[in-house]
Amino acid sequence: MELIEHYQPEYVVRFAERKRACTCPACQKSAGDWPVTQLKLKNQQRDSLDAGCETAAREILLNPQAFVLHTSTTEPDSKQVFNTWDETLNQLCINLAVHPALALESSLYAIGVLLSKAQRYRDNDQCDPQELLTMGEQLSALADGGILDEQMRVLPPIEVNRVEALEQMGAMRLTLNLPAMQKMSMMLKLSELAVMEPARLQDRLRELEAGIARNTLLTDQPHILRNALIYKLYGECLPGPDADNYGDVLMSLTRMMFQLKMLCAMWREDNAQLTHDDVVALFSAWFNWQRGNVWKGANSADYTLLCGLSLI
Known part of the structure; x- marks a missing residue:
């Protein structure tokens, strides 16, 4: 039987070598091999982890070398072809x-x-x-x-799309592994977005965008957000064999980055700093939430591509 390429990023190897099981809330509710995931195709296999696990998220996001690939071979275990x-x-x-x-x-x-x-x-x-x-x-x-x-840098700003994306965050119901008061504050900030008047939403967007610039952890360690992007592309093979609207794919990526940045900005409003632990808790909660809330557009690819670009 012909062997296929088997890919394991550094974060998968480091997770497998840990000495203690993760006890984050998501892991306590799960069973079996979770958060280990495998994307099996006829011509390759990609190992990954579900970033809804906080230990997995820590390995994925915080290590600049997280995506160094370890390559071996294995037997094919799927009929789905990655053409x-x-x-x-x-x-x-x-x-x-x-x-x-x-x-x-x-x-x-x-x-x-x-x-x-x-x-x-x-x-x-x-x-x-x-x-x-x-x-x-x-x-x-x-x-x-x-x-x-x-x-x-010369892309025309389309603020209305960013305001709409911020408003949609009001529907988020994140399971945040944070102290009660901090969790309550974050959920209140999110819920308020769903009921704000358009003019107030516009002001709120500008407040949070100014806050993003003050998140020195993300600017000083740019690999954190970049690793989130690579993780999405690698783990889901985006755009993927089933995609027929590449605008939706771009929108899903830029929407993810927009929402993660906004969550960090909201957190920073009530806290002296944004730490690694905070990033892991926020991002892991987001990945858990988005698993059941995959974005799917209803417009043409050209329109959705434009909207996606406006969220950068």
């Missing part, structure tokens, strides 16, 4: 997410440009992976030359 088009597009998205010349926001912008072009190819039945590779090379060259950073 060359899907595999190439996923790898190019990951390449842009880790490109050393790009800030996180520029990486998201570059992924949006790539997905927009890929959508046009696909809509025209031009699913030749070589076209994607050529596009990937062009984007990498633009990144090296600083052009993508410049293009991202």
Whole structure:
């Protein structure tokens, strides 16, 4: 039998080597091998962890080397094929997410440009992976030359989309592993978003965006948010073989980053600083929540791509 590639990121290896079981609330409610996950395809297997576990989230987010891949071989255990088009597009998205010349926001912008072009190819039945590779090379060259950073900075602001995204956070029901008073404060802040008048929501957005700039932990350790992006791309093989609207894919990524930043800004309003423990608690709760609240749009790919870009 032909063997396939078996990928294990560093965070999976470190999690397996731990000496004590995780006792976070999510793990206490789970059984079996959780939070270990495996994406099994006919031509590769990717091991990962569910970031709803706080120990897993800590390994995924806080280690700059979390995505160093350990590669071996294994026997195939699935009939689902990750075809060359899907595999190439996923790898190019990951390449842009880790490109050393790009800030996180520029990486998201570059992924949006790539997905927009890929959508046009696909809509025209031009699913030749070589076209994607050529596009990937062009984007990498633009990144090296600083052009993508410049293009991202001159994107026209569409504040109405950001206000709407903030309002939607009012529907979040996070299971936060925090002291009671801090948990209550965070949930109140979220609930208020659902009932605010549009003008107040706009002011609230600006308050929180100013707060993001003061989150020195995230600016001093940019790998935390970048690891969240890579985790999403790697673990779900995005865009994935079942995606027919790449705008939805970009929106899911930029919406995730927007919401995680906003949660950190809300936390910072009532606390002297944002610590590693705080990040783990907030992000892990978000990943637990989003498992049952996967975003799905109802608009065209072009429109959703534009909305996704506006959340960067």
